[in-house]
Amino acid sequence: MGKFNRMIAVAKLAMRLGRRHLAAYSHPKSPHKFTQPQMMACLVLKVYLKQTYRGVIEQLEASDKLRAALGFEGELPHYSALKKFADRGATQAVLEGMLEELARAVGSSKDAISQEAAMDSTGMETTSASAHFVSRAGRVRRKFVKLSVVVICGALIPAAMAVSWGPTNDKVEARELLPKASAVIQPDTLYADAGYDAEWIHRYCHEEWGVSSIIKPVRHRDDGTLGGEYRSAMTPGVLKRCGYGLRWHVESFMSGLKRTMGSGLWARDDKAMFTEVRIRVLAYALRR
Numbered sequence: 001m002g003k004f005n006r007m008i009a010v011a012k013l014a015m016r017l018g019r020r021h022l023a024a025y026s027h028p029k030s031p032h033k034f035t036q037p038q039m040m041a042c043l044v045l046k047v048y049l050k051q052t053y054r055g056v057i058e059q060l061e062a063s064d065k066l067r068a069a070l071g072f073e074g075e076l077p078h079y080s081a082l083k084k085f086a087d088r089g090a091t092q093a094v095l096e097g098m099l100e101e102l103a104r105a106v107g108s109s110k111d112a113i114s115q116e117a118a119m120d121s122t123g124m125e126t127t128s129a130s131a132h133f134v135s136r137a138g139r140v141r142r143k144f145v146k147l148s149v150v151v152i153c154g155a156l157i158p159a160a161m162a163v164s165w166g167p168t169n170d171k172v173e174a175r176e177l178l179p180k181a182s183a184v185i186q187p188d189t190l191y192a193d194a195g196y197d198a199e200w201i202h203r204y205c206h207e208e209w210g211v212s213s214i215i216k217p218v219r220h221r222d223d224g225t226l227g228g229e230y231r232s233a234m235t236p237g238v239l240k241r242c243g244y245g246l247r248w249h250v251e252s253f254m255s256g257l258k259r260t261m262g263s264g265l266w267a268r269d270d271k272a273m274f275t276e277v278r279i280r281v282l283a284y285a286l287r288r
Helices: 003-021 034-050 051-060 064-069 079-086 091-107 132-136 170-182 200-208 236-242 244-263 268-288
Strands: 116-124 144-152 155-165 189-192 212-215
Touching: 003 034, 003 064, 003 091, 003 116, 003 268, 034 051, 034 091, 051 064, 051 155, 064 116, 079 268, 091 144, 091 155, 091 268, 116 155, 116 244, 144 170, 144 268, 155 170, 155 268, 170 189, 170 200, 189 200, 189 244, 200 212, 212 236, 244 268
Parallel strands: 116 189, 189 212
Antiparallel strands: 116 144, 144 155
Protein backbone atom coordinates (compact mmCIF):
# COMPACT_ATOMS: atom_id res chain seq x y z
CA MET A 1 0.00 0.00 0.00
CA GLY A 2 1.39 3.41 -1.00
CA LYS A 3 1.94 6.19 1.52
CA PHE A 4 -1.04 8.21 0.33
CA ASN A 5 -3.40 5.22 0.32
CA ARG A 6 -2.19 4.27 3.78
CA MET A 7 -2.91 7.80 4.99
CA ILE A 8 -6.45 7.59 3.58
CA ALA A 9 -6.93 4.21 5.26
CA VAL A 10 -5.79 5.61 8.62
CA ALA A 11 -8.17 8.56 8.23
CA LYS A 12 -11.12 6.27 7.47
CA LEU A 13 -10.31 3.94 10.38
CA ALA A 14 -10.03 6.89 12.75
CA MET A 15 -13.43 8.13 11.59
CA ARG A 16 -15.00 4.69 12.00
CA LEU A 17 -13.69 4.28 15.54
CA GLY A 18 -14.51 7.89 16.41
CA ARG A 19 -18.17 7.44 15.45
CA ARG A 20 -18.41 4.49 17.85
CA HIS A 21 -17.02 6.44 20.81
CA LEU A 22 -18.17 10.01 20.22
CA ALA A 23 -21.55 11.59 19.66
CA ALA A 24 -21.77 13.61 16.48
CA TYR A 25 -21.90 16.85 18.48
CA SER A 26 -20.96 17.68 22.05
CA HIS A 27 -24.18 19.60 22.74
CA PRO A 28 -27.56 19.97 21.01
CA LYS A 29 -26.97 23.72 20.73
CA SER A 30 -23.41 23.52 19.42
CA PRO A 31 -22.78 25.13 15.99
CA HIS A 32 -22.99 21.69 14.26
CA LYS A 33 -20.32 22.68 11.73
CA PHE A 34 -17.96 19.78 12.33
CA THR A 35 -18.57 16.48 14.09
CA GLN A 36 -16.53 15.21 17.02
CA PRO A 37 -15.38 12.12 15.05
CA GLN A 38 -14.07 14.47 12.35
CA MET A 39 -12.11 16.45 14.92
CA MET A 40 -10.69 13.29 16.48
CA ALA A 41 -9.66 11.97 13.06
CA CYS A 42 -7.90 15.29 12.40
CA LEU A 43 -5.90 14.84 15.61
CA VAL A 44 -4.87 11.34 14.54
CA LEU A 45 -3.82 12.64 11.12
CA LYS A 46 -1.88 15.49 12.74
CA VAL A 47 0.30 13.01 14.58
CA TYR A 48 0.45 10.51 11.72
CA LEU A 49 1.69 13.21 9.34
CA LYS A 50 3.95 14.81 12.00
CA GLN A 51 2.22 18.15 11.48
CA THR A 52 1.26 21.11 13.63
CA TYR A 53 -2.42 21.96 14.14
CA ARG A 54 -2.11 24.52 11.34
CA GLY A 55 -0.19 22.07 9.18
CA VAL A 56 -2.80 19.30 9.23
CA ILE A 57 -5.51 21.78 8.15
CA GLU A 58 -3.25 22.84 5.26
CA GLN A 59 -2.87 19.16 4.30
CA LEU A 60 -6.66 18.82 4.23
CA GLU A 61 -6.99 21.97 2.11
CA ALA A 62 -4.60 20.45 -0.42
CA SER A 63 -6.27 17.04 -0.78
CA ASP A 64 -9.81 16.42 -2.06
CA LYS A 65 -9.55 12.70 -1.28
CA LEU A 66 -8.42 13.30 2.29
CA ARG A 67 -11.27 15.75 2.91
CA ALA A 68 -13.71 13.21 1.44
CA ALA A 69 -12.35 10.47 3.73
CA LEU A 70 -13.22 12.65 6.74
CA GLY A 71 -16.54 13.83 5.33
CA PHE A 72 -15.58 17.50 4.92
CA GLU A 73 -17.65 19.02 2.10
CA GLY A 74 -16.95 22.71 2.49
CA GLU A 75 -15.41 24.69 5.31
CA LEU A 76 -12.63 23.15 7.41
CA PRO A 77 -12.18 23.70 11.16
CA HIS A 78 -9.76 26.37 12.30
CA TYR A 79 -6.53 24.95 13.69
CA SER A 80 -7.25 26.59 17.06
CA ALA A 81 -10.48 24.57 17.28
CA LEU A 82 -8.44 21.37 16.95
CA LYS A 83 -6.23 22.46 19.83
CA LYS A 84 -9.26 23.18 22.01
CA PHE A 85 -10.74 19.77 21.14
CA ALA A 86 -7.46 18.03 22.04
CA ASP A 87 -7.37 19.82 25.40
CA ARG A 88 -10.84 18.70 26.48
CA GLY A 89 -10.98 16.60 29.62
CA ALA A 90 -12.63 13.58 27.97
CA THR A 91 -10.23 13.29 25.01
CA GLN A 92 -7.68 11.01 26.70
CA ALA A 93 -10.35 8.57 27.86
CA VAL A 94 -11.91 8.49 24.38
CA LEU A 95 -8.52 7.75 22.82
CA GLU A 96 -8.01 4.81 25.17
CA GLY A 97 -11.52 3.56 24.43
CA MET A 98 -10.82 3.64 20.69
CA LEU A 99 -7.60 1.71 21.20
CA GLU A 100 -9.33 -0.86 23.40
CA GLU A 101 -11.94 -1.55 20.73
CA LEU A 102 -9.22 -2.07 18.14
CA ALA A 103 -7.42 -4.48 20.49
CA ARG A 104 -10.61 -6.42 21.25
CA ALA A 105 -11.13 -7.00 17.55
CA VAL A 106 -7.65 -8.51 17.29
CA GLY A 107 -7.64 -10.28 20.66
CA SER A 108 -10.97 -12.00 20.10
CA SER A 109 -9.70 -13.86 17.05
CA LYS A 110 -8.42 -17.37 17.65
CA ASP A 111 -5.35 -17.27 15.46
CA ALA A 112 -1.84 -17.73 16.86
CA ILE A 113 -0.96 -14.06 17.05
CA SER A 114 -3.64 -13.28 19.62
CA GLN A 115 -2.64 -15.85 22.23
CA GLU A 116 0.39 -14.09 23.73
CA ALA A 117 0.96 -10.61 25.16
CA ALA A 118 4.02 -8.68 26.32
CA MET A 119 4.44 -5.69 28.65
CA ASP A 120 7.09 -2.97 28.75
CA SER A 121 7.65 0.79 28.98
CA THR A 122 9.62 3.47 27.19
CA GLY A 123 10.38 7.16 27.56
CA MET A 124 9.13 9.94 25.28
CA GLU A 125 11.23 13.10 25.20
CA THR A 126 9.67 16.38 26.36
CA THR A 127 11.81 18.26 23.84
CA SER A 128 12.48 17.84 20.15
CA ALA A 129 16.19 17.41 20.94
CA SER A 130 17.24 13.76 20.87
CA ALA A 131 18.47 11.95 23.98
CA HIS A 132 21.87 11.64 22.25
CA PHE A 133 22.08 15.40 21.70
CA VAL A 134 21.08 16.11 25.30
CA SER A 135 23.81 13.73 26.50
CA ARG A 136 26.47 15.23 24.20
CA ALA A 137 25.49 18.72 25.36
CA GLY A 138 26.27 17.70 28.93
CA ARG A 139 22.71 18.08 30.14
CA VAL A 140 20.90 15.70 32.46
CA ARG A 141 17.45 14.45 31.50
CA ARG A 142 15.58 14.85 34.77
CA LYS A 143 12.14 13.67 33.67
CA PHE A 144 10.35 12.31 30.65
CA VAL A 145 6.88 11.14 29.69
CA LYS A 146 6.73 7.42 30.36
CA LEU A 147 4.58 5.18 28.16
CA SER A 148 3.75 1.67 29.41
CA VAL A 149 1.87 -0.78 27.20
CA VAL A 150 0.63 -4.35 27.00
CA VAL A 151 0.96 -5.46 23.37
CA ILE A 152 -0.72 -8.38 21.59
CA CYS A 153 2.19 -10.40 20.20
CA GLY A 154 2.34 -10.87 16.46
CA ALA A 155 -0.26 -8.20 15.69
CA LEU A 156 1.76 -5.61 17.66
CA ILE A 157 -1.47 -3.90 18.69
CA PRO A 158 -1.50 -2.39 22.21
CA ALA A 159 -4.36 -3.65 24.36
CA ALA A 160 -3.76 -1.13 27.15
CA MET A 161 -1.53 1.80 27.96
CA ALA A 162 -0.59 3.95 30.92
CA VAL A 163 1.04 7.38 30.59
CA SER A 164 2.92 8.96 33.49
CA TRP A 165 6.03 10.93 34.39
CA GLY A 166 9.33 9.06 34.54
CA PRO A 167 11.64 7.87 35.79
CA THR A 168 9.68 5.47 37.98
CA ASN A 169 9.81 1.79 38.77
CA ASP A 170 7.87 -0.14 36.10
CA LYS A 171 5.79 -1.85 38.78
CA VAL A 172 4.16 1.51 39.60
CA GLU A 173 2.46 1.71 36.19
CA ALA A 174 1.70 -2.03 36.25
CA ARG A 175 -0.98 -1.41 38.89
CA GLU A 176 -2.91 0.63 36.33
CA LEU A 177 -1.87 -1.30 33.24
CA LEU A 178 -2.77 -4.86 34.24
CA PRO A 179 -6.46 -4.24 35.08
CA LYS A 180 -6.87 -2.30 31.82
CA ALA A 181 -5.35 -5.12 29.78
CA SER A 182 -7.29 -7.86 31.56
CA ALA A 183 -10.56 -6.07 30.72
CA VAL A 184 -9.73 -6.13 27.01
CA ILE A 185 -7.88 -9.34 26.08
CA GLN A 186 -7.46 -12.89 27.40
CA PRO A 187 -4.11 -14.24 26.16
CA ASP A 188 -2.57 -17.50 27.29
CA THR A 189 0.67 -15.89 28.50
CA LEU A 190 2.03 -12.48 29.47
CA TYR A 191 5.76 -11.81 29.06
CA ALA A 192 7.68 -9.04 30.84
CA ASP A 193 11.26 -8.16 31.70
CA ALA A 194 12.89 -7.95 35.12
CA GLY A 195 11.47 -4.48 35.73
CA TYR A 196 8.14 -6.18 36.49
CA ASP A 197 9.55 -8.89 38.74
CA ALA A 198 7.17 -9.02 41.71
CA GLU A 199 5.12 -11.78 43.28
CA TRP A 200 1.99 -9.61 43.27
CA ILE A 201 2.20 -9.23 39.48
CA HIS A 202 2.42 -13.01 39.07
CA ARG A 203 -0.51 -13.45 41.43
CA TYR A 204 -2.63 -10.93 39.57
CA CYS A 205 -1.93 -12.67 36.26
CA HIS A 206 -2.59 -16.21 37.52
CA GLU A 207 -5.33 -15.67 40.07
CA GLU A 208 -7.28 -12.64 38.79
CA TRP A 209 -6.58 -12.47 35.06
CA GLY A 210 -6.24 -16.21 34.48
CA VAL A 211 -3.07 -16.07 32.34
CA SER A 212 0.43 -17.49 32.79
CA SER A 213 3.11 -14.92 33.57
CA ILE A 214 6.69 -15.30 32.36
CA ILE A 215 8.82 -12.58 33.96
CA LYS A 216 12.60 -12.57 34.16
CA PRO A 217 13.44 -12.56 37.88
CA VAL A 218 15.87 -10.44 39.85
CA ARG A 219 17.53 -12.48 42.59
CA HIS A 220 17.35 -10.65 45.92
CA ARG A 221 18.36 -13.33 48.42
CA ASP A 222 21.97 -13.77 49.47
CA ASP A 223 21.88 -17.46 48.57
CA GLY A 224 20.66 -16.73 45.06
CA THR A 225 17.22 -18.24 45.51
CA LEU A 226 13.93 -16.57 44.68
CA GLY A 227 11.12 -15.87 47.12
CA GLY A 228 7.46 -16.36 46.32
CA GLU A 229 5.50 -19.24 44.85
CA TYR A 230 5.42 -17.90 41.29
CA ARG A 231 8.76 -16.08 41.28
CA SER A 232 10.60 -19.19 42.44
CA ALA A 233 9.31 -21.03 39.36
CA MET A 234 11.01 -18.55 36.98
CA THR A 235 14.16 -20.63 36.41
CA PRO A 236 16.30 -20.20 33.26
CA GLY A 237 14.94 -23.49 31.96
CA VAL A 238 11.34 -22.36 32.38
CA LEU A 239 12.03 -19.02 30.71
CA LYS A 240 13.53 -20.77 27.69
CA ARG A 241 10.88 -23.49 27.50
CA CYS A 242 8.01 -21.01 27.79
CA GLY A 243 9.27 -18.76 25.01
CA TYR A 244 10.50 -15.75 26.99
CA GLY A 245 12.01 -14.49 23.74
CA LEU A 246 8.51 -13.51 22.58
CA ARG A 247 8.95 -10.42 24.74
CA TRP A 248 10.71 -8.87 21.73
CA HIS A 249 7.26 -8.12 20.26
CA VAL A 250 6.70 -5.26 22.71
CA GLU A 251 10.22 -3.95 22.06
CA SER A 252 9.48 -4.03 18.34
CA PHE A 253 6.27 -2.06 18.94
CA MET A 254 8.14 0.61 20.93
CA SER A 255 10.85 0.85 18.28
CA GLY A 256 8.33 1.17 15.45
CA LEU A 257 6.29 3.76 17.36
CA LYS A 258 9.30 6.01 17.89
CA ARG A 259 10.68 5.47 14.39
CA THR A 260 7.45 6.34 12.58
CA MET A 261 5.71 8.72 15.01
CA GLY A 262 8.81 10.27 16.60
CA SER A 263 10.14 10.16 20.17
CA GLY A 264 10.19 13.90 20.89
CA LEU A 265 6.87 15.46 21.91
CA TRP A 266 5.71 18.76 20.43
CA ALA A 267 3.27 19.69 23.19
CA ARG A 268 4.60 21.74 26.08
CA ASP A 269 2.13 21.51 28.96
CA ASP A 270 1.68 18.30 30.95
CA LYS A 271 -1.88 17.47 29.90
CA ALA A 272 -1.19 18.10 26.22
CA MET A 273 1.88 15.86 26.35
CA PHE A 274 -0.10 12.98 27.83
CA THR A 275 -2.79 13.45 25.17
CA GLU A 276 -0.21 13.55 22.38
CA VAL A 277 1.35 10.26 23.51
CA ARG A 278 -2.04 8.55 23.47
CA ILE A 279 -2.79 9.91 19.98
CA ARG A 280 0.58 8.62 18.76
CA VAL A 281 -0.12 5.14 20.08
CA LEU A 282 -3.55 5.07 18.42
CA ALA A 283 -2.22 6.48 15.13
CA TYR A 284 0.56 3.88 15.02
CA ALA A 285 -1.90 1.07 15.81
CA LEU A 286 -4.23 2.23 13.02
CA ARG A 287 -1.28 2.44 10.65
CA ARG A 288 -0.55 -1.23 11.25
